[in-house]
Amino acid sequence: MKKTIKLSLVAASVLALTACNQEAAKQEVKEVKLETEAQQQAYGIGASVGTYLNQDMADKKELGIALDQELMIRGFQDALAGESKLDEEKIREVLTALDASVRTKQQEAATAAAEKNKAEGEKFLAENAQKEGVTVTESGLQYEVLTAGEGEKPAETDTVKVHYKGTLLDGSEFDSSYSRNEPTSFPLNRVIPGWTEGLQLMPVGAKYKFTIPSELAYGERDLGKIPANSTLVFEVELLEIVKPKTEAADSE
Known part of the structure; x- marks a missing residue:
């Protein structure tokens, strides 16, 4: 069928x-x-x-x-x-072969693009690491303090509320809570490793710029707007550590 x-x-x-x-x-x-x-x-x-x-x-x-x-x-x-x-059997045969050829070439193109992204990301990270104000962690995560905060720092098991903007190395934006005009909340242990590590460095009220190597982001997965092996750049504002309702009620 x-x-x-x-x-x-x-x-x-x-x-x-x-x-x-x-x-x-x-x-x-x-x-x-x-x-x-x-x-x-x-x-x-x-x-x-x-x-x-x-x-x-x-x-x-x-x-x-x-x-x-x-x-x-x-x-x-x-x-x-x-x-x-051509009879129906032959038509199916040649179109099946065409589909196979397309899939092969798509895979070849995807592999080449992923390798290019990896090389460009490594070059960018090496250059960015030398810039004033940029700190590199042991994992390879890079961050820059845009606005210093004075609040509490979240733990890995906390849920946080943030505003953020994510871009590729060419500056194209793939996601932004600012564009939606609405902050987002999530548990820190359920996001990409670069976010889990990076946001624990931030006190509430701070705004950081993170440059995240692909292995701390989405790795070899191709997500459409985020191609495979992409190094990602995020500007993140930590607005709040969201406390569980029971804990919030006890503190009142």
Whole structure:
């Protein structure tokens, strides 16, 4: 069932290509009417498939896989006419091989990117460690005091409330409680090691800048916005050590 759906998507994608092919431009142009909901739905399906295919072809090209657009269109047209040059078994075979090739190239690209991130992170950490005001802990965590606090320091088992902003080395922001205009709370022993260690150094009221090596962050995991082996930079404000309700009630 899944293979049938996949093949249908490929066929539909080729149909979307036909609409924008140069050869189609030479044919008689039919006026597009989008007056009824049914017309809009039909057009919307085509537009959606076309958007998918445009991105899919761009992704494959970036991996070094270039597909012949004219042959894709010809295959669709031949299939509609019942004159496909490949039988269903062969089509499944070649598309399965294409999928395998894409996965292999994606893995190769991911490995290369992870290695690059690792090297860039090590270089950045070495240079940053020499800057005035930067302290390096035994684990390799680097921190800088932006605002000194005078409150209590949290323990590893405490829950804390913070404001923070996280960026990659190129300055792109991947997360920020400031952007959401709402601080966040979490147990210190349930976050990345760099945070667990770093926030225990901070008194309440302080604001620190942490540069966290990938092994103290998300390591080799690729989280989308945070690529594998990324060194992360955080600015963190420790607003409060959140006490359990029973403890808070006893202190009143």
